[in-house]
Amino acid sequence: MKYPVIKGTGYALIQTPGLLLQQVNLEGSSLRHLLADQLRSFESVVRYPPNQVFIGNLLPEELPNIPRPWYNSLLPNAKRQGHFGEIFPEDEFLGLLNAVDVYGLVCLEAGFKQAVFQKLRSHPALFMLKGITMDRNNRFSYEEIEEMIKTREALPLTFEGRIIGCVRKANVSDSTLAASRVLENLTAKASAVVALQLLLWKTGLRPQEVDYIIEASEEACGDIRQKGGGSFAKSIAEACSCSNASGADTRAFCAAPVHALMQGAALVQSGIFKNVIVVAGGCSAKLGLNAGIHLKQEMPVLEDMLGAFAFHISENDGINPILRTDLIGRMSVGCGDSPQQVYRSLVAEPLTKGGYKILDIDRYAAELVNPEIIEPTGCGDIAKSNYKMIAALGVLNREIDRTEIDKQIHRFGVPGFAPNQGHIPSGVPYIGPARDLILQNKMKQVMIIGKGSLFLGKLTRLYDAISLILQRNPRLNTEITLD
Amino acid sequence: MDQENQVQIRELAQKYSDKELIAVLGSADPEMAVIAAETVSGGNLTFIDPFAEAQLGLKAYHIVELKEFIDPQVYLRHMEMIEIILDISRIIREVSNVRKRFFTSEVSV
Numbered sequence: 295m296k297y298p299v300i301k302g303t304g305y306a307l308i309q310t311p312g313l314l315l316q317q318v319n320l321e322g323s324s325l326r327h328l329l330a331d332q333l334r335s336f337e338s339v340v341r342y343p344p345n346q347v348f349i350g351n352l353l354p355e356e357l358p359n360i361p362r363p364w365y366n367s368l369l370p371n372a373k374r375q376g377h378f379g380e381i382f383p384e385d386e387f388l389g390l391l392n393a394v395d396v397y398g399l400v401c402l403e404a405g406f407k408q409a410v411f412q413k414l415r416s417h418p419a420l421f422m423l424k425g426i427t428m429d430r431n432n433r434f435s436y437e438e439i440e441e442m443i444k445t446r447e448a449l450p451l452t453f454e455g456r457i458i459g460c461v462r463k464a465n466v467s468d469s470t471l472a473a474s475r476v477l478e479n480l481t482a483k484a485s486a487v488v489a490l491q492l493l494l495w496k497t498g499l500r501p502q503e504v505d506y507i508i509e510a511s512e513e514a515c516g517d518i519r520q521k522g523g524g525s526f527a528k529s530i531a532e533a534c535s536c537s538n539a540s541g542a543d544t545r546a547f548c549a550a551p552v553h554a555l556m557q558g559a560a561l562v563q564s565g566i567f568k569n570v571i572v573v574a575g576g577c578s579a580k581l582g583l584n585a586g587i588h589l590k591q592e593m594p595v596l597e598d599m600l601g602a603f604a605f606h607i608s609e610n611d612g613i614n615p616i617l618r619t620d621l622i623g624r625m626s627v628g629c630g631d632s633p634q635q636v637y638r639s640l641v642a643e644p645l646t647k648g649g650y651k652i653l654d655i656d657r658y659a660a661e662l663v664n665p666e667i668i669e670p671t672g673c674g675d676i677a678k679s680n681y682k683m684i685a686a687l688g689v690l691n692r693e694i695d696r697t698e699i700d701k702q703i704h705r706f707g708v709p710g711f712a713p714n715q716g717h718i719p720s721g722v723p724y725i726g727p728a729r730d731l732i733l734q735n736k737m738k739q740v741m742i743i744g745k746g747s748l749f750l751g752k753l754t755r756l757y758d759a760i761s762l763i764l765q766r767n768p769r770l771n772t773e774i775t776l777d
Numbered sequence: 778m779d780q781e782n783q784v785q786i787r788e789l790a791q792k793y794s795d796k797e798l799i800a801v802l803g804s805a806d807p808e809m810a811v812i813a814a815e816t817v818s819g820g821n822l823t824f825i826d827p828f829a830e831a832q833l834g835l836k837a838y839h840i841v842e843l844k845e846f847i848d849p850q851v852y853l854r855h856m857e858m859i860e861i862i863l864d865i866s867r868i869i870r871e872v873s874n875v876r877k878r879f880f881t882s883e884v885s886v
Contacts, residue, residue: 632855633805674806686861696861 298562299614300764302606303726304493305379307348307713308387308485309339311598312452313477314581320474329585330455332595334365336383339599341368344664344711348601349376350726354662357709364666365594378726379492385410385453386417387600390484391477392459393425394533399476401442402451402459404433419495423487424535434459449473468518478578481600482513483526486575487533489602493571494534499606505567507531507541510554511574512717514545530573539571547751548661548715549758550574551603551722552744556762558607559617570607576600580714584671591670599713603722612769615732621648623743623761631757637687640743640761648763650739652688655763656731659708659724660743663715677719680743681707720744725764732766739765786817790833800837805859807867810839814875836880839872841865 311333318326339345343364346352351373360367374381389410392400402410411429415421439460442448448460461480464471486509494501509527516523527541544554551574558570578600585595610616621644625631629639645652660680668676681703688694694702712719721742728740746758789798800817804810814837841863844852 630855632859634855634858637858672806672809672812674809679805682862683858686858689861690858699862 296563296610297616297619298559298607299610299616299767300605300725300729301608301611301614302493302497302499303378303729304489304491304496304604305349305376305723305726306485306488306492306602307339307345307379307381308384308488308576308600308602309334309336309381309598310384310387310481310578310581310600311595312384312388312454313481313578313600314585314595314598315452316449316477317578317581318585323586325586325589328589329582329595332589332593334594334596334598338365338368338594340374340381341370341372342596343367343369344666345381345599345713346372346376347711348379348713348723349374349381350378350730351376353727353731354708354711354724357711358704362666363593365596377730378496379489380419382488386413387484387488388451388453388459389414390420390423390425390488391451391461391480393423393429394484394487394529395425395480397464398430398432399462399464399473400451400459400480401432401434401439401448401462403436403439406453406458407433419491420488422535423491424533447473449477465517470516470518470521479513479515479526481578482511482575483529483533484575485600485602486511486526486530486573486604489575489604490530490534490571490573493604493606497606499569501535502538503569504531504534504536504539504571505569506558506561507536507539507571507573508554508558509541509543509573510545510550510717511543512545512547512550512577526575527573536571541571546744546758546760547746547748548717548720549744549746549760550717551720552742552760552762555605555607555617555722555742556619556622556760558605559619559762562607562609563619568609571604572607573602573604574717575602576718577714577716580716583715584667587670588667593666593670596664596667597714601713601718601723603718603725605722605725610767610769613733613767615729615764616767618644618648618763618765621645621763623741623759625757625759627756633683634687634690636759637683640759641684641741642687642691644761644763652684652691652693653702653706655706655739655741656737657708657724657728657740658684658706658743659721659728659740661745662708662710662712662719662721662723664710664712667713668710668715675710677710678703678707680745717746720746721761728764732764733770735766737766739763783816786835787833790817790835795834795836798835800835801843802837802839802872804839805863807864807871810868811871811875813837814839814872815879818875818879834879836876837872838876839868842869842872 451459514522623640623644665675
């Protein structure tokens with residue numbers, strides 16, 4: 295079978311403390327002043343170990359060796375540039391919001407815009423963005439920005455506590471196009487654009503070679519008559535000059551990225567398209583989601599980051615790891631929702647079909663949210679909970695001895711390191727490290743698991759889960775090792 | 778336990794008496810099970826509004842406490858795997874302690 299391959303990856307992290315405070319305001323929380331005192335500096339964000347893992351300067355497997363709390367174990371000499379991607383400060387992101395906005399809704403003060411565009415023009419991956427090279431001359435004075443905030447329901451944009459711009463509403467009466475929704479959607483678009491642009495720059499894939507883009511975030515763009523009409527995908531393709539691409543959005547809450555990978559793989563394997571991109575940006579509504587709890591625990595506000603990723607799925611080149619499209623694990627409607635039934639469908643069934651045992655998989659990657667963020671909420675280490683279930687399934691199948699559960703979890707479970715809950719952690723942050731480790735012949739196969747809380751939408755009480763296996767390319771000579 | 782679930786439980790508790798209703802918990806984590814048990818027994822312990830004034834007075838049992846009341850085949854199908862990793866004795870001890878604290882006449886099942 296001509297399996298498709300994961301040919302390249304791009305990851306971005308963006309620190310947005312100003313958007314975090316904006317989000318807290320929108321939710322009517324009284325925490326704003328407390329939070330403002332606990333925000334992290336950009337330097338501490340860059341030096342934070344889980345963030346260094348996300349951009350590829352550290353393996354997730356190395357995290358357990360770093361003493362917790364990680365916010366007190368900041369790494370010396372850490373860089374914002376990484377093997378897979380980069381960490382961006384908020385001013386550059388606000389410039390990007392402006393650069394990807396084609397309706398003139400993101401208004402920046404003239405001096406701020408000039409300074410930040412100068413920074414973006416010197417960035418090796420971002421300078422060629424259409425919105426940067428063909429800058430529309432829409433500069434505003436502080437007075438004009440204040441006026442829009444006071445009288446036209448525009449939302450302020452801040453950098454280091456100072457108002458430097460605003461986002462306008464896109465329609466007089468349509469709440470779907472209120473300034474808060476415009477900001478949320480442009481945030482998802484702009485951060486996805488960064489991830490894709492990093493992928494194109496790092497891998498050498500030319501924008502015009504991209505045939506199709508599947509966007510897999512959890513946002514909905516549209517207007518009052520079609521609230522989730524889409525398409526983030528095509529807008530991202532346009533912003534990144536992928537002139538031969540079209541695309542569409544896939545939604546399944548946090549499981550969407552893995553659904554999108556499967557769909558992209560199917561498009562390539564069937565011969566419909568040669569080069570498919572799966573991409574998703576970050577969610578501004580998740581900024582500071584558990585900030586109140588973190589404050590009570592006297593922790594820094596760790597959910598100040600937007601994550602974004604992009605993956606290139608392409609025809610089998612005989613080198614890159616293949617996506618085993620014949621071994622998809624899924625949670626069908628009839629599967630039920632007890633962990634036992636779910637993990638049988640998700641893990642045991644595809645493995646059995648492929649002739650594999652649970653321990654044949656080198657790593658499992660599921661719900662990779664950073665435990666330091668989620669444990670204070672009382673939910674425990676979510677990634678580890680998944681691995682416990684897989685180990686228990688192994689005990690039930692008589693593959694693992696009960697006394698070896700902890701040892702096996704430590705061996706095959708990828709520790710969490712993603713910056714928030716939601717679609718970003720859904721197994722896919724490990725695709726970058728997995729691709730490298732498989733290419734270096736340090737691993738054979740990895741299972742990526744996405745799980746989504748469908749019930750939050752109130753259309754069903756079900757949740758969802760889907761798994762796929764990334765495997766060493768059988769055509770790759772095992773004597774060749776690639777960096 | 779999310780806010781909507783809490784609202785639903787409050788509505789059911791108000792409609793039916795505590796003699797007709799118990800809460801059945803499924804959390805794999807003893808601490809989470811205790812928080813949920815305290816929430817349905819006593820009220821506002823998860824700091825979420827709908828329970829702020831309500832004293833629901835519902836007894837909470839973890840599913841592992843009700844094993845003997847469930848068809849063994851059904852129980853096995855859903856619970857055999859997760860029992861391997863649950864700290865069953867701690868869950869039973871802590872959830873039944875919540876009942877003893879809120880309902881003085883309570884004895885363990």
